[in-house]
Amino acid sequence: MTAAVALGAPGAALAAPGYVPHELLVGYRSGPVAAATTNFVAELGARRANPAAGARAQVLHLRPGQSVIAAAERLRRRPGVAFAEPNYIAHLAGPFYPNDPGRSGAPYGWEKLQWNLLPGTGIDAPDAWANLLAAGVPGGKGVTVAILDTGVAYRNWHQFRRSPDLGSTRFVAPYDFVSGNRYPLDRNGHGTFVASIVGESTNNGVGLAGIAYGASIMPLRILDASGLGDENTIARGIRYAVRHGAQVINLSLEFLPNEVSSSNQIPEIVGAINFAHQHGVIIVGAAGNDQGTRIAYPARARNVISVGATTKDRCLAGYSNGGAGLDLVAPGGGSDALLPSDPNCFPNRSLPSIYQMTLVHPPQWGRFGYPGYYIGTSMSAPEVSATCALVIASGVLGPHPSPAQVLMRLEQTAVPLGGAHPNASYGFGLLDAGAATAPPAPSPPPAQPAQAGGASPTG
16 A cells, blocks of 8 residues: 655644723713712722813723623613723724734734744735635635545544634534544644644634634545555545535645655546546645655646745745645745755754644643644645635635636745746745735726827828
8 A cells, every 4th residue: 555644743722802901991971980980990999090071981990800891791780881891902904913812812922823824924814814804705704625634623522622723613524534434533633733724713812823714624534643544545535525515625645755756656546636626626735845856746746736835934945845846835834945046045043833723642632732843845735725715715716716727826926936937946936825815906097088289290
């Protein structure tokens, strides 16, 4: 049996409110602003900010540990109180930055870990999220992405537990091709990590952010607890995903290049890939982590978007495969490759990995966290898969874009890297989700005809 392997790694955060902690904004119907809250302030030990002259509203400062929401509900019942609300925080219009706290416990802490989603170092998810919100399809709502991997911690079942930050994620048509049942629960952590990159619940005050957080995830277990899977099982998973409505299929796995060097060696998978392509389904594959100059299969197969990995420096990652036919790169974390001609590359630097919530101590199926050892093209591929979902949902290519149209959109909007465009190290460049989902610029108004003058034409 020739086996494919998962790429990238071996086998509850605090809620973050979107308002100023400990502050309550109170409005009054009539009379002095202090009258309605004097007893209330004494009861809670709160203090009042001095209101402006003539104001009928003021800010109350609660003691640490007191619930702002509960205090507001109690105060609304007091005579003379017109409203009592948290002091909500507004943000600049433009890019959307969700409130997920990461490890910090503070709103927007995800930015400290998820450099791969930010503009500049990563794929510019905030602009993509804003584009999808403006289009009325937040996070790629309405699109289904199939994750063919080690399974996903998507539900509670016997000893298994759902990942704390997948509570609002929608899962459809799950299946375990390894065990032969309808419960593809993760025994490794890799599949949960990959699925979370695509669709982790977002702006929920928990954990980190998922790129296509509004999309539906189809969890399909085709790799075992060691991260290994055979050709027949993977091919069955691809065909199942197509028949059950997936629009994007993510393959964060590779056949080792010294074992599979030709598409003729994996005819079942190639046939399944072609079946998906004929049905308009996009397949995204990881280029491989072998430091090679040839893309690994199945990413190398025709009709698969092949994805290499970059670091926080926007340099090719030292482990990432490249070569002819590479389509795109996306953040995979780790150290820079030795590319003397690329000014972005500093191989001696210590650079961060990719972070997402997943299992941290299998087989302890209820322990989740943010392991720091996930690097690889396994992490790059789902960033592209998620962006494909956003492009489809955004409507920038019409209601039913073909795989070729979506790929062309990603290539045309990618950030060129490494000189010639495309090239063997970076393909067409670094994925730019913000640019890929941006609506077309409005057409300029037609030019007005010039006013007729008094001069006569020359002969």
